[in-house]
Amino acid sequence: MEYDVVIGLETHAELDTDTKLFCGCSTAFGSEPNTQTCPVCLALPGVLPVINRKAFEHTVKTALALNCEINNFVNFDRKNYYYPDLPKNYQISQNYFNLGNDGFIELNVKGKKNRIGIHNVHLEEDAGKLVHPEASDASYSLIDFNRAGVPLVEIVTKPDMRCIDEVEVFMHTLRNILLYIGVSDCKMQEGSLRFEASISLCRKGAQVFGNRVEIKNLNSMKAVLKVLAYEISRQRELLERGEQIVMETRLWDEISAVSRRMRLKEESHDYRYFPEPDLVPILVDKKNIESIRMTIPELPTKRHQRFVSEYLISEYDAGILTESKSLSDYFEECVKLTSNSPKELTNWIINDVLRVLNEKKKEIQDFNISPKMLVELIEMKSEIGGAIAKEVFSEMSNTGKDAPTVVREKNLKPLSNTAELSSLVSEIIGANPKAVEDYGNGKESALSFLVGQSMKVTKGKANPKTLLEIFKEKLANSP
Numbered sequence: 001m002e003y004d005v006v007i008g009l010e011t012h013a014e015l016d017t018d019t020k021l022f023c024g025c026s027t028a029f030g031s032e033p034n035t036q037t038c039p040v041c042l043a044l045p046g047v048l049p050v051i052n053r054k055a056f057e058h059t060v061k062t063a064l065a066l067n068c069e070i071n072n073f074v075n076f077d078r079k080n081y082y083y084p085d086l087p088k089n090y091q092i093s094q095n096y097f098n099l100g101n102d103g104f105i106e107l108n109v110k111g112k113k114n115r116i117g118i119h120n121v122h123l124e125e126d127a128g129k130l131v132h133p134e135a136s137d138a139s140y141s142l143i144d145f146n147r148a149g150v151p152l153v154e155i156v157t158k159p160d161m162r163c164i165d166e167v168e169v170f171m172h173t174l175r176n177i178l179l180y181i182g183v184s185d186c187k188m189q190e191g192s193l194r195f196e197a198s199i200s201l202c203r204k205g206a207q208v209f210g211n212r213v214e215i216k217n218l219n220s221m222k223a224v225l226k227v228l229a230y231e232i233s234r235q236r237e238l239l240e241r242g243e244q245i246v247m248e249t250r251l252w253d254e255i256s257a258v259s260r261r262m263r264l265k266e267e268s269h270d271y272r273y274f275p276e277p278d279l280v281p282i283l284v285d286k287k288n289i290e291s292i293r294m295t296i297p298e299l300p301t302k303r304h305q306r307f308v309s310e311y312l313i314s315e316y317d318a319g320i321l322t323e324s325k326s327l328s329d330y331f332e333e334c335v336k337l338t339s340n341s342p343k344e345l346t347n348w349i350i351n352d353v354l355r356v357l358n359e360k361k362k363e364i365q366d367f368n369i370s371p372k373m374l375v376e377l378i379e380m381k382s383e384i385g386g387a388i389a390k391e392v393f394s395e396m397s398n399t400g401k402d403a404p405t406v407v408r409e410k411n412l413k414p415l416s417n418t419a420e421l422s423s424l425v426s427e428i429i430g431a432n433p434k435a436v437e438d439y440g441n442g443k444e445s446a447l448s449f450l451v452g453q454s455m456k457v458t459k460g461k462a463n464p465k466t467l468l469e470i471f472k473e474k475l476a477n478s479p
Helices: 053-065 164-181 221-240 286-293 300-311 315-321 325-337 342-360 371-384 386-399 403-409 418-431 433-440 444-457 464-477
Strands: 003-014 077-080 090-093 100-109 112-125 129-131 142-144 151-157 193-203 213-218 248-253 258-264
Touching: 003 164, 003 221, 053 100, 053 112, 053 151, 053 164, 053 286, 090 112, 100 164, 100 300, 112 164, 164 193, 164 221, 164 300, 164 325, 193 221, 213 221, 213 258, 221 248, 221 258, 300 315, 300 325, 300 342, 315 325, 315 342, 325 342, 325 371, 342 371, 342 386, 371 386, 371 403, 371 464, 386 403, 418 444, 418 464, 433 444, 433 464, 444 464
Parallel strands: 213 248
Antiparallel strands: 003 151, 003 193, 077 090, 100 112, 112 151, 129 142, 193 213, 248 258
């Protein structure tokens, strides 16, 4: 029997603020446990929360970037549940009056365009973190409350995804949007971006979805894809045996590569939501909304389309260049500084710049070679040759020196003495009669071969333009 797969995601992104959502404690990552706490985020008696304006504006910005309708009336609610790392025994979140509703993200999955609906975008506080000892016989866990109260934007999709490929593209697209608009650093290794997936299977074409299973605490995109693949297989086997899919919450066991039951699925009323009495409702002014909208830059999907149409580069290359805002900014700055083909710039950035960044584990903003320096090197390539240009690039990436300085200091200036090169060209012509004959018969590739042989002999130091001119002159005058 064939089945339709129905998938939805909840995404939690820590917002890029200096202080927590309801107090002045730092949000810096990596500090000693429980050093970034105060009576407010520890929920001591008699304290009151005060909303972080920047976190609120970042959430509005996120909702706008995801094409949501912004609610003019916003209120916070208490989500009541017990967990050791939740000091209040409730979480201040939004349930009845979310900040944004009914948005969407447009995806391009293997050449096919699709739209994934965004059910809501809301603002809430994070919980603390349980630290489990590595010893297998340990009978305790520790709690670090540094993360308690850190502002989170939660993005809830509609159940619109139908395959794992869509989920993968959605996660990357959403992450890029959040990075482009500057609301989160999205570092999954630091817990700044987390996903929870819901999945159900139903008979092909059925109008009613099957019981959904939610998978929590997924700490990487790879984990999301693995657990979804596992759940599709597990649920299909159950359905084919005539068994019911239990509505439940499961966890992903990375080591065993299986999902395990955490608890039967809670309904929303189990959280006993009610309006947060210590925070007043917020009226969102339309002027403020438009002011925040003006700060949203060109988003990755539109930038990708523009790169293809304006710079005539491939869809694939445009996808790589727009993967991060910093990289696409770098590329466009290079384009502004040169009259060379954007395609050549693209090749250098994708093949050389990104390779070095990956090797050195650096971001483009920390790269030693500025756009001006890269353009200068590319424009020198016709004089110094491709092999020397690559050598110069390597030295530039290590030292931060510009191309002319590297060429001068390492004595990489190309051989341009016409008399010496003329003698070399005569030797190459004499040693390669077949190539000479091919060139005489109209094969232009034979000329490139002869120039290449000369570059080998000179170890890449001959001026290729001068060589080409001498070869053409000698071959034109040869019998």
